[in-house]
Amino acid sequence: MAKTPTGKNTSGRGQRDLKVKVKTARGRKLSSTRWLQRQLNDPYVKRAQAEGYRGRAAYKIMELDDKYRFLVPGARVVDLGCAPGGWCQVAVKRVNALGEKSGKRIGTVLGIDLQEVEPIAGAEIHQLDFMEDDADEKVKAWLGGKADVVMSDMAAASSGHKQTDHLRIIALCETAAYFAFDVLEQGGTFVAKVLAGGAEGDLQKLLKQKFEKVANVKPPASRSDSSEKFVVATGFRG
Numbered sequence: 001m002a003k004t005p006t007g008k009n010t011s012g013r014g015q016r017d018l019k020v021k022v023k024t025a026r027g028r029k030l031s032s033t034r035w036l037q038r039q040l041n042d043p044y045v046k047r048a049q050a051e052g053y054r055g056r057a058a059y060k061i062m063e064l065d066d067k068y069r070f071l072v073p074g075a076r077v078v079d080l081g082c083a084p085g086g087w088c089q090v091a092v093k094r095v096n097a098l099g100e101k102s103g104k105r106i107g108t109v110l111g112i113d114l115q116e117v118e119p120i121a122g123a124e125i126h127q128l129d130f131m132e133d134d135a136d137e138k139v140k141a142w143l144g145g146k147a148d149v150v151m152s153d154m155a156a157a158s159s160g161h162k163q164t165d166h167l168r169i170i171a172l173c174e175t176a177a178y179f180a181f182d183v184l185e186q187g188g189t190f191v192a193k194v195l196a197g198g199a200e201g202d203l204q205k206l207l208k209q210k211f212e213k214v215a216n217v218k219p220p221a222s223r224s225d226s227s228e229k230f231v232v233a234t235g236f237r238g
């Protein structure tokens with residue numbers, strides 16, 4: 001029987017329509033009302049609240065990892081653009097950063113973001129602009145060695161201009177990719193968010209030279225009306 005992300009059955013007679021409707025309030029823009037209504041009715045938002053994740057983004061990395069299996073116990077992970085912390089929370093559990101899975105190797109999680117992030121047990125988090133000149137050197141020093149996974153969910157605040165946003169996210173993604181080439185262990189994985197829009201071809205070419213496999217994935221938790229997708233590059237050639 002089909003289940004919603006909250007684990008409830010979707011079938012069944014006489015189910016009431018439980019959608020929350022948001023009334024337009026004075027002073028609230030129509031776009032904000034629509035955003036609020038979508039948030040309140042989003043099953044991934046509800047599931048994140050119920051399961052203690054800091055945002056629905058957590059399910060994107062879970063779904064990618066369920067498919068490609070890179071967050072394994074013992075893995076050393078770098079999470080670029082980690083605020084508010086959903087991906088870090090998932091990584092801490094899956095790489096066994098707190099040593100909760102007895103008999104399994106203990107991994108590490110290092111997160112960075114422009115914004116301040118509430119501490120997460122098992123993760124080391126720093127506030128940093130990854131586009132600063134010496135940002136990669138700082139992250140390398142915190143890392144203190146190689147990484148098995150570099151993942152980036154970095155996205156600049158929307159400019160409202162689709163092509164500009166696309167170019168900005170590609171720049172973030174390319175910077176993350178060059179950092180990954182520098183720190184990844186042979187066989188390592190690079191995961192990054194991109195927006196479909198045309199300029200990602202060069203990045204794909206580059207990744208194909210450096211990794212054995214490069215996949216473009218739209219996980220179910222990624223909203224269908226967003227042009228967001230993820231590149232998952234596995235088997236770093238070193």
Ligand SMILES: C[S@@+](CC[C@H](N)C(=O)[O-])C[C@H]1O[C@@H](n2cnc3c(N)ncnc32)[C@H](O)[C@@H]1O
Binds near residue numbers: 054080082086115129
């Ligand atoms: C979609 S959010 C990440 C959500 C996160 N994966 C989670 O699960 O909570 C994108 C993040 O990228 C960060 N970001 C954007 N540009 C950045 C930069 N230059 N350096 C560091 N972080 C950046 C933003 O501050 C924002 O918190």
